[in-house]
Amino acid sequence: MFSNNKEILNRIDSLENKIIAELTHQKNQQHFRSIKKEDVLPLAKYNKSTLKYAKLALENTIVPFPGFDPIQFDDKFDWSYIHHKNHVSYQLYLQSLRIVGQLLAAYDQFDEKKYLLKAQEITESWMSFVESGKSTDMTWYDHPVGNRTQILIHLLYSLNKEKIQVNSDRYFELLYKHAEYLMDDANYRKNNHGIMVDRGLMMLGFVMNDELLFNKGFYRVVDTFWQSFSYKGGHLENSPEYHNMVLRMYVGIEEYLNAHDKTLGNDVVKHMEAADNYMNILLKPNRRLPAIGDSGHTSLPERTPIYMNFVDEEAGIAVIKQNLNNKIYMSFVCGYSTITHKHSDDLSITFSINGVDFIEDGAKFDYSKSPIRRYIVTPRAHSSLQLENKFYQKEKDNKYTQKIWIEKYFDHKNYFIVKGRNRGFNDGTSLYRTILFLKDYEMFIIVNEGNSNHNHTFIENYNLHHEVAVKSLSENIFELTRNDEKIIIESYYRNAPEIVEGNKDPIQAINATGPSKFNLTNHLQFKDNGTETSTVTLIKSKDIKVDELDLTSDHIKLKINNEEILIAR
Structure with a gap:
């Protein structure tokens, strides 16, 4: 059947890798069913505008980002929606499920299940879109994938806490696909998008009890930190607004790691103080x-x-x-x-x-x-x-x-x-x-x-x-x-x-x-x-x-x- 011993060994190695991958997949899936509170890092924090957009979402009106035009949502909503002026930005925030993050922030603030159920409805509408084989340029793009990972973990924790029935296997397979994307260096850039990628990857590492996922995100995000800031503490993306955003991202990551008895390290934390x-x-x-x-x-x-x-x-x-x-x-x-x-x-x-x-x-x-x-x-x-x-x-x-x-x-x-x-x-x-x-x-x-x-x-x-x-x-x-x-x-x-x-x-x-x-x-x-x-x-x-x-x-x-x-x- 095989032409030489080398080909036999290669086939055995390939089979072993598949078995290991399947066992890891099963182990991750088992651990995945018990997301803890400290595994959650909310993407959106409640502020004065959160309730406004969450209430609009309850009425089936999605505002992808503050200041954007409202979009009507229903059971036939097309997630490949094209805005007549600013298609790229609208798609970026739609595919990020940003509105779901707003609904979860309102749920956390008021403990009202209606926000959580709407968050689940919108998310599973998007899941059906992806499972049908559809996508846009922004569906599998670093920024939305990283932020969406964060939101999906938050959503699952909240649903489990409320004992709301979900298809865990369906969500797991989706997040596993996210993990594969986030791990791939071909999808990685050492800028603010890369930080979103690594943040999501570290969270998946905890949620799936996978040290490889966590370490990949952890060491990359530390390296990106030193690429992102000047020696005086200035963020190097030429925009003060991004300095503010990236600093807040790193502060959030450090607090998240602290909850797991980990840290970005004293040197990073000290330089974050200079950036502040x-x-x-x-x-x-x-x-x-x-x-x-x-x-x-x-x-x-x-x-x-x-x-x-x-x-x-x-x-x-x-x-x-x-x-x-x-x-x-x-x-x-x-x-x-x-x-x-x-x-x-x-x-x-x-x-x-x-x-x-x-x-x-x-x-x-x-x-x-x-x-x-x-x-x-x-x-x-x-x-x-x-x-x-x-x-x-x-x-x-x-x-x-x-x-x-x-x-x-x-x-x-x-x-x-x-x-x-x-x-x-x-x-x-x-x-x-x-x-x-x-x-x-x-x-x-x-x-x-x-x-x-x-x-x-x-x-x-x-x-x-x-x-x-x-x-x-x-x-x-x-x-x-x-x-x-x-x-x-x-x-x-x-x-x-x-x-x-x-x-x-x-x-x-x-x-x-x-x-x-x-x-x-x-x-x-x-x-x-x-x-x-x-x-x-x-x-x-x-x-x-x-x-x-x-x-x-x-x-x-x-x-x-x-x-x-x-x-x-």
Whole structure:
């Protein structure tokens, strides 16, 4: 029957592996029937919006994610539902069974079985969809599979606690398929999705009493932690909102492990403390995170802003904060270590005074391929030094090449200075921005420089909050007002400025305000033509007259109220 002894041995090995796999499968299935409370890590925690969405679900209306359009659910619901605007995001949250997590949170809060029964109904509708051989691009994708695993374990524990009859074998086979997906390194990425994958895998390890599943998730999630945060504690996915989310994920994982007498380790826990403090440094005076990258206007009312100047080169961000006469806040983005959630926002700023935003980023719109999403991620949606009709490249190895990076910074008792560069253009163009903050005067001096072998139109773009009123005081001096606050922007050595009004067609001057939502705003632009540019703009909290301003390659020299200020560049 067999041609040689080697083939016989291979057949025996294959048979042994099948027997071992079947025995492991049976052992896991037996242990699976007794899920304990400490095996559960709820995906959704109860908050003020949970009850709203849970009650809608009871009425057969699913809202996949806050701010999304409602979808009607019935016994013929099509889980391959296509939304007319944002198909990808709707499918991601539908396939994640996020609404089931909301129902379980309401059940845990109120101990009312109706929420649990609806959670079971929706889940088993989805199970029938999958068991029929159907799927979408998001059904077996890392984010939904990881989060869905977490929700399914929570659901099963709750059903068993209430002694509600379920087909345990059906659920086990489904979760076993999840385990196979989560174990496969081909489905793994070392980012926030990978953390979701490993979290689900560790939970399955406990639920199925399978050390291999647990260890795979545990050691990967620790490794991903060190890939995810800078040495200063900043999350490296270019978006403060994701810093907040990923930190909360790791805190939840550590608490979950502690309940099983395990830990991520002292080094990880200590660095998590640095990452937590980092959040308070990023926080604006109004207790919101700056809407940088794929971040919305996240409010963290329970946190207290730390006022200090801070630079994280690896994360590509500087924060200038002062609470003297006014609460001053400016963020400066330049550089990155990963391209995940990275917009073309290098050399860009945001600015607020006393909690009132004046200069913004375009913020997070959605993850679709819509024209507005494409616009939001371009330089045009950001308050940066940029080239007209010319984009730059964001290379994956920028952490090592540092073509786009914060070059230098210094925090003096009288001033703070930071400089960034953008050498990401394929025609050899280089752009530089230096930000100097004079602490006593509460004034920013922004130096914009660029050089190229080709003629370009250099644009200094300020993307304003949509409620900001702009008044021209003279050709290059503008007064910006909002909510009884005022700032002055004054530009030197410029051609005539331009105010660009928001428009949907063609798309320009648009700020995202939520999922697939936006406001039209205004841009204040200063332009310079040629092969090089070297200009200065002042942002002042009060009408301070600068008598002299001299810019050389070595220093910035100013005269204010007869005081001469000389600062090395």
